[in-house]
Amino acid sequence: MVCCFSCVPGLSVIVCFVVSLITHKIHTDADVENEWRKLRDIDNPLHPWSELYTEDIPDLAVGERPSVKQLEQAFGRARLAAYIGGLATLVLCVGLVPGVMLSLHVLSETQFTVWTHVLQWFCFAMAAVVVVAAPVEEVVQVVRRVRANNSERRQKETANSAYNLKTINSAD
DSSP states (O other), X not given: OOOOSTTSTTHHHHHHHHHHHHHOOOOSHHHHHHHHHHHHTSOOSSSOHHHXXXXXXXXXXXXXOOOHHHHHHHHHHHHHHHHHHHHHHHIIIIIIHHHXXXXXOSOOXXXXXXXXXXXXXXXXXXXXXXXXXXXXXXXXXXXXXXXXXXXXXXXXXXXXXXXXXXXXXXXX
């Protein structure tokens, strides 16, 4: 009789959890900063930290990398929104949908068809949100950047034309 531990449900989760607890060495703020420093050393030359986080951390100098504190301040609300969204999804998928299903007792064929169609439409809508949200956000950022560039260009042109008018008027 050979046992390959496949008969133990959840063994991989338990092993992963135990190994994580044993190998976890981050206990102080200095340890957190050290681990963050290791991550920051991996930089993408096409999208450096300072360019990537210019909008979110405006006081970040060119070539400077953000600290853990700066990122926590800049993205604290986004983290909270992610936690709330994750919790709401968990409650919906683990609590609400099975709870509604349990309250329906035995479904007729029509009720079952309606139930499956409702769930299919819900899944389709959520997939559409996931698929559409990221590209829409990218388009919005591009449009904002184009508008900012156009505004900067107009300001420079206005300043140059005002300078040219002063030069022409002073020459007369």
